[in-house]
Amino acid sequence: MKVTRMQIIGRGLTNRCPNCGQRTLFKAGTFFDVNKECPNCGLKIERDEGSFLGAMSLNYGVTLVCFLVPVMLLWYNKVIGNTTAIILAAIGAVGFPALFYRSSRSWWLMNYYLVLPQHLPANRPPAKAGDDENI
Numbered sequence: 001m002k003v004t005r006m007q008i009i010g011r012g013l014t015n016r017c018p019n020c021g022q023r024t025l026f027k028a029g030t031f032f033d034v035n036k037e038c039p040n041c042g043l044k045i046e047r048d049e050g051s052f053l054g055a056m057s058l059n060y061g062v063t064l065v066c067f068l069v070p071v072m073l074l075w076y077n078k079v080i081g082n083t084t085a086i087i088l089a090a091i092g093a094v095g096f097p098a099l100f101y102r103s104s105r106s107w108w109l110m111n112y113y114l115v116l117p118q119h120l121p122a123n124r125p126p127a128k129a130g131d132d133e134n135i
Contacts, residue, residue: 003122012110019043019120059104067092
C-alpha cells in the first residue's frame with residue numbers, strides 16, 4: 001500500500017515509522033536510543049554514519065527560535081531581569097533540546113521521506129522476476 005505525503009507528515013509529527021506507521025523509531029523503555037531499523041517493517045532508520053547531524057541541526061534551530069529568542073526579547077524589553085534571563089536561557093539551552101530530541105529525530109526522517117517518498121519500501125514498485133536488486 002502506497003504511503004502518501006500527508007501520511008508521512010502525520011507519522012513524522014507523532015514519532016512513528018514513516019513506512020508502516022508503528023511506534024518503533026525508538027527502542028522500548030529508552031528515551032534516546034534509536035532503532036537501527038523498524039522491527040515491524042524493516043525500514044532502515046539509521047541510514048548511515050552522521051545521519052543524526054540533520055536532526056541535531058533541526059533541534060538547535062527549534063531551540064533557538066522557540067525558546068532562546070523569546071527569552072532574549074523578554075530580557076531586552078525589560079520584562080524579565082538579568083538573573084531570570086540567564087537562568088531561563090541556561091535551563092532552556094540544556095532542557096529543551098533533551099525534551100525535543102525524539103521529535104527532532106522523527107521530523108528529520110519525515111523531511112527526508114517527504115522530499116523522496118519513493119525511497120520508502122511501501123512506495124517502491126514490486127520487484128520483477130529476474131531483477132538484480134536482491135543480489
